[in-house]
Amino acid sequence: MKKIVVIGGGLGGLSSAISLASQGFDVTLLEKNRHLGGKLMPVTLGDAYFDFGPNTITMPDVFREVIRLSGENPDAYFEFIKLKTHTRNVSYDGKVFDFSSDQEKMKEQLSMIDPVGAKNYEAFIKEITRLFQLGNSHFFRKSFTSSMDYLSPGLGAAFTKVRPLQSLHQFFSRYFSDPFLLQALDRYATYIGSSPYISPATFALIAYLELVEGVYYTKGGNWKIAEAFEKVARITGVTIRTDCRVTSIQVKNGKAVAVLTADGDTYPCDVVVMNADLLAAYPELVEEKERPHFPDRKAASFEPSISAFVALASLNTRNKQLLHHNVFFSSDYKKEFKELFEERKYPKSPTIYISNSSVTEHEKGPSGDNLFILANAPAVNGSDTQDGFSESYKELIYETLDKRGVSINGHILQEQLITPQDIKSNFGAFKGSLYGVASNRKTDAFFRPRNKSRDVANLYFVGGSTHPGGGSPMVTLSGLNVAEAIVKRHAKK
């Protein structure tokens, strides 16, 4: 039986391991942390529970598909709750617009602030649906392992139809004119760690996922997805080792022959699947002479997606105006993205996202709100490591929220801060990025590093830095896509 070693137990590594083991391969998964799920990490502070990482879940069928592949019933593993009104957007001057997949609710609110937008709403929904369908059939369900994959005529035709030359902001402005509503829609660019003023309109398909298909929460916490994947991986026969850091991949004659770990073990292999962030791990684990098409300078040339400054806070009070997802916008979004991407600084006046899952599941914060508070931050640049920076930035965030009517100071039972530097070291993320490569350049948006090494014949890549991109459903798909490519190319016996 062919031996496959998967490096990293994020959603991408787990989905590929399950798919490969279900199809008869001998799979071993090595994860450096104690938990599986990678950036989808459970955190408990006192009696409060938090999901670090994916709080907003879309495309639940992708997660169900992984369980089904193993022959198990997804309903026995997780339940996805669709949030009726999923995101409360609050402008800097206190206006409120609630996003929902209920189109009548959306039109009703639009008619008050953007009557032309209300009239355009159906055409808008039609167009974002078209963009999603094209993306789904030509990009998401396909691994890109060789140059031939980029040359298929269907892909070329699809590429021209997904508005690659228009920016997201320009696209939304064709339908809507209210500046606050545009700001709320432009925020979708941050789901791919990018700027709405540069990233292509193609990514309006994210709006389709939320505004048409809806936003979900996994009963018991989103980490249930990773927990389910772990259980099913074990059922399908995957050997899992946690607390096990891979230190190198041994290459002979252009082929990976073994994976070495920090505790001195050697895992001989026929195929390696790297889920660890390829931009950081490929240069670290494979000697530079073995990867002439991917020298260190190439890895360093990619623009990382944005990172995040996160405060997890359990409170002894409940802020009644909060929904499960909330965004408190700054007054100048353009300035914020300039600070993040051009000046590589923490925004002086940040837009702040809050997830309060205790709104949906009271027991996740029995004593009060369980707040996951996130401000966009530049990829690692050193400023967050200066003494006292994290504390002072946290205070800025809490004070901003206090002024907007969210009481935090004076109500904190326990808290934990997580900085871009922590994201880099905890998960091996390239410069602490959340979603791998930014999609600000057309080349990065559509031509991310491919799913297979050009130099090491049996080394494959899954996860946020490769195709189809970052975000929990996309990395899960990358694991499934790559497993299919491996099944096609490598005979089982």
Ligand SMILES: Cc1cc2nc3c(=O)[nH]c(=O)nc-3n(C[C@H](O)[C@H](O)[C@H](O)COP(=O)(O)OP(=O)(O)OC[C@H]3O[C@@H](n4cnc5c(N)ncnc54)[C@H](O)[C@@H]3O)c2cc1C
């Ligand atoms: C703060 C934050 C908020 C987010 N919000 C959302 C959201 O709301 N919705 C959404 O869909 N997505 C969100 N994301 C993005 C999402 O979490 C990621 O795109 C996805 O989880 C990445 O999965 P992955 O499989 O690519 O890699 P990861 O989860 O990064 O997994 C890679 C694994 O490899 C391991 N590893 C690295 N190096 C080694 C080594 N040498 N040896 C062994 N193991 C190694 C790491 O420890 C890690 O477990 C968010 C991310 C963050 C950080």
